[in-house]
Amino acid sequence: MPLLCASFLETVKIYEIHVMRLEILNGDLLGDKRIVRLQPLKKSRIRVLAASKRLGSNILDGTLLLGPSSSIRALITVLVILEMASSSELKVMGNRLKDKVAIVTGGGSGFGEGIATRFAEEGCKVIIADMDPVGGQRVAGIHPHTMMFIKMNVANEEDWESVLEITLSKWGRVDICVNNAGTSYKNKPTLEVTEDEFDKVFTVNVKSIFHSVRHFIPNVINQGEGGSMINIASIGATRPRPGLVWYNASKAAVYNATKGLAAEYGPKNIRVNSICPLLAGTGLFSTFAGMEDTPENRDKFLFNVPLGRLCTPADVANYCLYLATDEAKFITGTCLEVDGGHILNENLINQALIDLLYIIDLVNMASLDKSAIDSLKQELSSPAKIVLKGDEDYKDSIKRWSAAAEKEAGIIVYPTTPEDVSKAFLFSKKHGLELASKSSYVFSNSLNTLQYSPDSSLHPNQTTSSKPAVGGGHGSSGASSTNGGLCIDLGKMRSVTVDPINKSAVCEGGCLWVDVDEAAAVHNLAAVGGTINHTGIGGLTLGGGYGHLTPKYGLVIDNLLAVEMVLADGSIVTSSKDQNPDLFWAVRGAGISFGVATKFTYRLHEQKNRVWGGMLVFPKEKLGPIVEFANTVVDPKVENALLLLGFGAPPPFFAPAIMLPMFYNGTEKEAKEFYAPLFELGPLADMTAEMDYVKINAMMNEAMQHGFRRSMKGAVFMAPLNLEYAEEIFGDFEEFMKETPGAKHTLVVFEFIPYGKVLEVGQQDTAFANRGAYGNLLFGPGWENQEDDDRCRQWTRRMAAKAKKELERRLEEGTDEVTKAGVGAYSNYDGAEHEAGKLVYGVNYDRLVELKKRYDPENVFSKGPKLVS
Numbered sequence: 001m002p003l004l005c006a007s008f009l010e011t012v013k014i015y016e017i018h019v020m021r022l023e024i025l026n027g028d029l030l031g032d033k034r035i036v037r038l039q040p041l042k043k044s045r046i047r048v049l050a051a052s053k054r055l056g057s058n059i060l061d062g063t064l065l066l067g068p069s070s071s072i073r074a075l076i077t078v079l080v081i082l083e084m085a086s087s088s089e090l091k092v093m094g095n096r097l098k099d100k101v102a103i104v105t106g107g108g109s110g111f112g113e114g115i116a117t118r119f120a121e122e123g124c125k126v127i128i129a130d131m132d133p134v135g136g137q138r139v140a141g142i143h144p145h146t147m148m149f150i151k152m153n154v155a156n157e158e159d160w161e162s163v164l165e166i167t168l169s170k171w172g173r174v175d176i177c178v179n180n181a182g183t184s185y186k187n188k189p190t191l192e193v194t195e196d197e198f199d200k201v202f203t204v205n206v207k208s209i210f211h212s213v214r215h216f217i218p219n220v221i222n223q224g225e226g227g228s229m230i231n232i233a234s235i236g237a238t239r240p241r242p243g244l245v246w247y248n249a250s251k252a253a254v255y256n257a258t259k260g261l262a263a264e265y266g267p268k269n270i271r272v273n274s275i276c277p278l279l280a281g282t283g284l285f286s287t288f289a290g291m292e293d294t295p296e297n298r299d300k301f302l303f304n305v306p307l308g309r310l311c312t313p314a315d316v317a318n319y320c321l322y323l324a325t326d327e328a329k330f331i332t333g334t335c336l337e338v339d340g341g342h343i344l345n346e347n348l349i350n351q352a353l354i355d356l357l358y359i360i361d362l363v364n365m366a367s368l369d370k371s372a373i374d375s376l377k378q379e380l381s382s383p384a385k386i387v388l389k390g391d392e393d394y395k396d397s398i399k400r401w402s403a404a405a406e407k408e409a410g411i412i413v414y415p416t417t418p419e420d421v422s423k424a425f426l427f428s429k430k431h432g433l434e435l436a437s438k439s440s441y442v443f444s445n446s447l448n449t450l451q452y453s454p455d456s457s458l459h460p461n462q463t464t465s466s467k468p469a470v471g472g473g474h475g476s477s478g479a480s481s482t483n484g485g486l487c488i489d490l491g492k493m494r495s496v497t498v499d500p501i502n503k504s505a506v507c508e509g510g511c512l513w514v515d516v517d518e519a520a521a522v523h524n525l526a527a528v529g530g531t532i533n534h535t536g537i538g539g540l541t542l543g544g545g546y547g548h549l550t551p552k553y554g555l556v557i558d559n560l561l562a563v564e565m566v567l568a569d570g571s572i573v574t575s576s577k578d579q580n581p582d583l584f585w586a587v588r589g590a591g592i593s594f595g596v597a598t599k600f601t602y603r604l605h606e607q608k609n610r611v612w613g614g615m616l617v618f619p620k621e622k623l624g625p626i627v628e629f630a631n632t633v634v635d636p637k638v639e640n641a642l643l644l645l646g647f648g649a650p651p652p653f654f655a656p657a658i659m660l661p662m663f664y665n666g667t668e669k670e671a672k673e674f675y676a677p678l679f680e681l682g683p684l685a686d687m688t689a690e691m692d693y694v695k696i697n698a699m700m701n702e703a704m705q706h707g708f709r710r711s712m713k714g715a716v717f718m719a720p721l722n723l724e725y726a727e728e729i730f731g732d733f734e735e736f737m738k739e740t741p742g743a744k745h746t747l748v749v750f751e752f753i754p755y756g757k758v759l760e761v762g763q764q765d766t767a768f769a770n771r772g773a774y775g776n777l778l779f780g781p782g783w784e785n786q787e788d789d790d791r792c793r794q795w796t797r798r799m800a801a802k803a804k805k806e807l808e809r810r811l812e813e814g815t816d817e818v819t820k821a822g823v824g825a826y827s828n829y830d831g832a833e834h835e836a837g838k839l840v841y842g843v844n845y846d847r848l849v850e851l852k853k854r855y856d857p858e859n860v861f862s863k864g865p866k867l868v869s
Helices: 110-121 133-140 157-171 195-223 245-268 285-289 295-302 313-324 342-367 370-379 418-430 513-521 537-542 581-593 620-633 668-674 723-739 786-812 817-821 827-833 837-855
Strands: 003-007 015-023 037-051 059-066 074-083 091-093 101-105 125-130 147-151 176-179 227-232 270-277 335-338 385-388 411-414 435-438 486-489 496-499 504-508 560-566 572-576 596-603 611-618 641-648 657-664 685-691 713-718 747-752 774-780
Touching: 101 110, 101 157, 101 195, 110 125, 110 133, 110 147, 110 176, 110 313, 125 133, 125 157, 133 147, 147 157, 157 195, 176 195, 176 313, 195 227, 195 245, 195 270, 227 245, 227 313, 245 270, 270 313, 313 335, 370 385, 370 418, 411 418, 418 435, 418 486, 418 560, 418 572, 418 596, 496 513, 504 513, 513 537, 537 581, 537 596, 560 581, 572 581, 572 596, 581 837, 611 620, 611 668, 620 641, 620 657, 620 723, 620 747, 641 723, 657 668, 668 685, 713 786, 713 827, 723 747, 723 786, 774 786
Parallel strands: 101 125, 101 176, 125 147, 176 227, 227 270, 270 335, 411 486, 435 486
Antiparallel strands: 015 037, 037 059, 059 074, 385 411, 496 504, 504 596, 560 572, 560 596, 611 657, 611 685, 641 657, 641 747, 713 774, 747 774
């Protein structure tokens, strides 16, 4: 326990100690002085509120009040040992790091000095590694028996070797490494930063940690007792600002390296954490803040710091001490933000901006008196409907496929004609309301889904209803929702008119694919449509569109004959190859950014025969031969088949498994001959059957049903799919499912869709820029609890980043020119989340920007990837 030492005082003095519980050991004597010890336990503050004058002995009778803040929880009289010394400071000495040995880089000043001395006070032996011999020796002199200075260039590997050699020679071990040494340049415009400044920042801030890992960690592993590495980053690592771009980038590298190292060396009981401190008052204010160090400027900076001061070396030292001790033995990979609550105010400001936009919409809504809304109702056609907050069906009206994408609209309009859409749109524009649009809405009847059982007692020809209860709104980014704005829900516009002679269908914008499938089937025809029939036709079509018939007929947009849209000026325009061809080019891949589509005309194809499809389920041990077969399916010559390689956790056990939805446009006999290699593997479950084509697009409805919290992130993979990569993705999926039990509706899907027909259309023939000799890859977590939102979304981003690296590696191996020009991003999976339209539209981006300026210069339709600033 730490010993409390106080100097003799002739006058009353007030002390404050941050401790946790007071324990008096009356039996311990030091000569004629009684000892009082403090043991940390429960959070509280102990204040010496009064002390008498000297009583002629070495004992002072003092009174302590114990309690949080101003509350008095206990009144305790204690005996305090008196030390006759010149210092008037109260010190607590301890042994929390007894027998430990630490290396502290940059320990000759600032944070490093605070860390080194704090460690020494707790019994640690400390190597102060610093370029400055004056500062380093000064600090080492504070505790000369337990601190030692070594001159060191942290970016030099030989110096690291020397430091470790001296440390082990002197003290026989090393347990802790604090990578504190760092540098920066003066806050200034990025274009003014020199190459030398850039190199110095990354060499000192990042390369130094590279060397520390190479020399510190192997020694700790050899000792076999675990250890702790602490990296000093910065709040700029997670909240970068202009003026210190490259410094912040270097600290972000420290932040991310910390997490990777923690994951890699955790099994060796080596904990790696980082600390992100706020700007310190150590003479560097102007360097980092970019303004003169004056009281006024400090006040400006501290406005967003709830605790109202800058960071101190003691603040950082205390956090480092905690992370270095066994008290933090179950903490690794974390970043402790020592910022006085700065992040809270920053988050509040960010949230305030969001709330402000919401409030503006609410104010705009509030400013709409009943007569304005009544006027809109009178302008709309009689079957049209308006739903407001408080109405009985309001909650149903804002439901979406992903519960995490639901927002509270101020007003929902259900038009029945293109003219209704135009009037609703102009109303939102006039009153400054954010606009969103959606394909369909909630009905009272039950969901059209397949309920497969392992014994296939219910086959795909059996459904519970002819129409889905819920449809459209499938994006997970919230593009079809609005906070406080106006949502145009096309759910009352679902008519389909089939022309069997010309083999085409005119479909209103609110249709779901089930509407199109059923109408076409009456005439033994079929459209290239979605693989999930409760998807709205609008979003899928305007973003490109893959389906079961893609191998034979191409993308949905390749079979699109015309589109009717309400544009930014409220006009209703039809585009096709003959009418407004430039707009027709743009909407085939980027339609979300150009208007509200109210009508689509599709080319239909003969589909007289029945088809075969369903799902096989396998254990992960079968992944190798499955991947081998799947790679043969994408052969451009294949026209009648496609295969989806999915990783999921199907009921009833919800254990990770391989799920293979498959399709064959032919008889069961032909299909089983084609898929024979898979059946020979002995599936755990066989849920395949011959069926009418109209049923095939309901096959995966159950797996993608509405009501859960969902996210989607897309990528692509090159064929042939590398088995090691597939195994790695399955391992990541397993780990995610284990860490997130509530995410049992998660799917990872590799789409093996033959791409021969897709490549018959040029990369610049439509705005869609994802044509290539590759398949789409979807990471789609589905979870139940809101507290898992961030974890699930972060996982999809990490997985998509990993997929992108694999794609880049494969592209370097060589491919055709069309594939090279592809963006490797399917906008229907995550395009609305892309800030930069260039990432989604690639070689077509510049032309789209020009068309956007012509058709929507004010960026009214802003839910898609950014085309104008």
